[in-house]
Amino acid sequence: MTRLEDLGNFETAWCPGCGNFGILDALKDALVKLDLDMHKTVLVSGIGQAAKEPQYLNCNFFNGLHGRAIPAATGIKLANKDLHVIVTSGDGDIYGEGGNHFIHAIRRNIDITVIVHDNQIYGLTKGQASPTSDPGFVTKVQPRGVINEPVHPLAMAIALGAGFVARSFSGDKGHLSSMIQQAVAFKGFSLVDVLQPCLTFNKKNNFAWYKQRIRPLPQDYDSHNKVWAFEKALQWGDTIPVGIIYRDGRSTYEDACGLMNEKSILSQTPDPAKLVEIFEEFF
């Protein structure tokens, strides 16, 4: 049984009041409620303030390179499908430096969960625009405001065929925990984009700004409807919808590749006699 106290209580390197605390709390809550065997779970992250999250849990973790959390997670899951693999990293890490991997991981549909701490800013490098920063957002590097169209991660994920696409808010532990629980339970690639204020460097998108705007999805919302999903995924401004924006089932890479239907690759020992057979093919 996984208990909250087993997950540990670490001193963090986050600013007081940081949105990351809410995400860590919600993640702990989700892990406890899911009763996930922590010995069979690996947390994977890249680099950035968000990517430090696995360091603050008693768990197996792979805190790799900036932008490269998803490929590492892919390798871990393909080697041992019996592990629960959860990526937890920032918007710069996943959507910026690791954008190419984000695209192709969705296409592969490996059964991993990606939680993105999306604060629309680079915190650890002290306040530059991120791929999700709003146009016009002023920073020291973008003194005339951001010119680029932001990445729309949810719409992008839906377009690429992601089976579970959700958005939540770091200030709503109950909602976020529920999203994480459903994402982890989902079989296939799941994305939880978490709106997260950065009190130090993003003075615009703060707690109050989000609280005014976020709205749960309507009662009659059908998360299997791709057209509706695109509409909600692209909605940003006065109203920002949160919840499971899109949900669909398709076979995972692990099932489709046919190599690990019964046992993980790790538990299948290669047979040396096979090699002798293979050598015969060279005569």
Place this chain on the structure above:
Amino acid sequence: MDLTIKIAGEAGQGLQSVGGLLSRLFARKGYHVFANQVVQSRVRGGHNWFAIRISDRPVHSPSFQTDILVALDKESSCHLKELKKDSVVIFDSRLAAFSFRQGRMLDVPMADLASKAGGNKLMINTVAASLVLGLLNFRPEDLFAFLRQSFGKKDEATGETNVRVAREGYDFAHKFDLGGRIADFSRPAGKPKMLVGGSEAVALGALAAGCQFISAYPMSPSTGIMTYLASKADSCHIVVEQSEDEIASINMALGASFAGVRAMTASSGGGFALMVEGLSLAGMIETPIVIVLAQRPAPATGLPTRTAQEDLLFAVHAGHGEFPRVVIAPKDIEGCFYATARAFNLADKYRIPVIVLTDQLLADSFATIDVLHPEEAVVRRYLMTEDELKQARDYKSFLLTRSGVSPRALPGNPYCFVTADSDEHDEYGRITEDLDRMRPRMVEKRNRRISGLLKELKPPSWHGSRNAKEILVGWGSTYGALKEAVDTLCADGVSIALVHFEDLWPLDCKHFGFLNKKRPAVVVENNFTGQFANLITRTTGIVMDRRISKYDGLPFTAREIVRAYRDLHKKGGRR
């Protein structure tokens, strides 16, 4: 006996299928075969060739001369300089006419012969193969059996048509009066031998080592490794994933290795350049990985289908920060098998990245091997046992040890948590900025493994007398040409030996005792700057200014080395 058959023509004409067929047949007859391909980076057209060298002694390099040239296009006239007085040129003047006359010219209506026997244009290949074999008095039944076998039961009719076409070719060859036979292959030279390609040999080495994961991005000349392993995915339980880029390749492989399977990736210089941050990650998280770097001429895209030894220093120095790695450059195709298998054991034992440095010459060539010994590649994982895990109450992924190697557990075990952190970390693998204590200790721990590695790595191999007055020094794939060059020079009365290195990094001073002031040594390399010569100087302090370099994208032949050696002597030794 030393005979070279060259099939020359355009890409898409099926040179590889004729070449492959002939190579396989001679290997089955017990001859030593070395076959290499020289191709342009294109899918159709251009001028390419497939050269098959057949001998009664082991051969590992191309020959400078051609005994039988099958000339399928006009550009084949570029091989004129390789022909001897009695070389045979097989061509079809209806397909490509030649103005030159060199050796014995054999104009064969190849397309007509194929269609006469009911075959199509593609079967010109079968005509070419049967003509060559007919001229060499090779038993036709062996060819027919091979053709039937390769088309199999699925396409019996095509198999039979090919046999009819081959008969036409044989008949034609027998009618032709050569005025003396080239060579007689009517009898086998010994027991059948394996014919293995360089990329296949690497892949077989990986399978022997129990590798179960390769992620790679296609890049010549490394792609063959992934291709071959994909064909064995089901039977050998290996995941073969074509990644979105080489950055993903190495990070996926590191993930898989962290989770506990043996993992590798393969690329050429450009792809390896993208992997470099990941290589440094492997150094930091002490996670084993095998990286095959199949060299080709660079910088940048360079010459994708040609060969070079330009990435030695790159392999040795790649990656920011300081961490140990091993670089091994196999000397021949058989060596590719053992080097790759050994690479996995070294990677696991020391928790390090191991780079297997091959090149296009090895990757795209085929050679005969008597037998491969998988028992020499015993899998040793160096993982903690269940009992050790049970007793380790306070497991530390990066425990500080005397050897620098920390006992390795895998995530998923019920006893402890396993970590990897690209940040500087403490013994538990958690991020630290403890500069007083932890940082220096971790740096020392990581690099302490070098002293263990130095004991592990093999000394150079010698060919020739240890008392020779002069030395040729080489590394990697130049071995075959160098060995032959030494034999030629020794036969001419020169007192010379070859000292050849496969294990290139870390280098140990003690392996250079053969260098002294009285004994001139020449370093022979397929690059411009003399990378190994410079590495020796760095290691030993001895200036290595006698060098033979080649950087035109083609491999050395023994004759080139002999000539370059003699030229060097005329100039007084130094270049």
